[in-house]
Amino acid sequence: MSVRVQQADFDVSDEIAALTRGNESIGAVATFIGKVRAGGQEASLRSMTLEHYPGMTEAELSRIEAEAAQRFELSASLVVHRVGELVPGDNIVLVIACAPHRGNAFAACEFLMDYLKTRAPFWKKETSADGEGKWVDARESDEETAQRWRIAHS
Amino acid sequence: MSVNAPTREITVRYFAWLREKTGISEERVMVPDSIATVADLVELLRARGPEFDAAFAHASAVRAAIDHAHAKPQASIAQAREVAFFPPVTGG
Numbered sequence A: 001m002s003v004r005v006q007q008a009d010f011d012v013s014d015e016i017a018a019l020t021r022g023n024e025s026i027g028a029v030a031t032f033i034g035k036v037r038a039g040g041q042e043a044s045l046r047s048m049t050l051e052h053y054p055g056m057t058e059a060e061l062s063r064i065e066a067e068a069a070q071r072f073e074l075s076a077s078l079v080v081h082r083v084g085e086l087v088p089g090d091n092i093v094l095v096i097a098c099a100p101h102r103g104n105a106f107a108a109c110e111f112l113m114d115y116l117k118t119r120a121p122f123w124k125k126e127t128s129a130d131g132e133g134k135w136v137d138a139r140e141s142d143e144e145t146a147q148r149w150r151i152a153h154s
Numbered sequence B: 001m002s003v004n005a006p007t008r009e010i011t012v013r014y015f016a017w018l019r020e021k022t023g024i025s026e027e028r029v030m031v032p033d034s035i036a037t038v039a040d041l042v043e044l045l046r047a048r049g050p051e052f053d054a055a056f057a058h059a060s061a062v063r064a065a066i067d068h069a070h071a072k073p074q075a076s077i078a079q080a081r082e083v084a085f086f087p088p089v090t091g092g
Helices: A012-020 A056-072 A102-119 A140-153 B016-022 B038-046 B050-055
Strands: A002-006 A028-035 A045-052 A076-082 A084-086 A091-099 A122-128 A133-135 B007-014 B026-032 B063-066 B069-071 B082-086
Touching: A002 A056, A012 A028, A012 A076, A012 A091, A028 A102, A045 A076, A056 A076, A056 A091, A056 A102, A056 B069, A076 A102, A091 A102, A102 A140, B007 B016, B007 B038, B016 B050, B016 B082, B026 B038, B038 B050, B038 B063, B038 B082
Parallel strands: A002 A076, B007 B082
Antiparallel strands: A028 A091, A045 A084, A045 A122, A076 A091, A122 A133, B007 B026, B063 B069, B063 B082
């Protein structure tokens, strides 16, 4: 179980190899990668700058990961989130969930992303082609998506 | 506040557009003991100037954390070392 916040890009196959090495209880590995997309809220996106709250980010991601590990009986998991200036096509976030079987690996991957999006203290600022900056608004639908796990659990 | 009013020092941090509106990322604030909750602290900060008043004008758009954990407006800051204010998160 680990979380990392970094400016550098990540390599998904290196990360899977490091995470699963020597752990023969793993029968399923589910991964999610979030990327910078052109044509989001800002149609002429030049770049996206990700700010975070050092200390709280790691604490919050660790809490989310611990919850996922317990709920889905994970064998291993990893969350890597990039910060700084990114351009369309760049990777933003990587989630890997490892479990004995696929059902829990898929579900944990989705759970980790849903909670990361509503709990982890990251903020995106988009810069358009004309150089204007705009903070991305939080989406109500992300909160609703995360809520369904709470209902399912109670 | 009288000179003898009991106070404590709290680190206050601002992120994203709250940082831009206040012009500050981090500061140490002397907080009277009568300031008991996150909401009380917001009122104290708003009274300091127009840039703070503007930053907190839309209460529903501001989230808070106490010592690296999410906190509601009514949460106690009696034991807080660090309180942070920021917009709803947009990572992932």
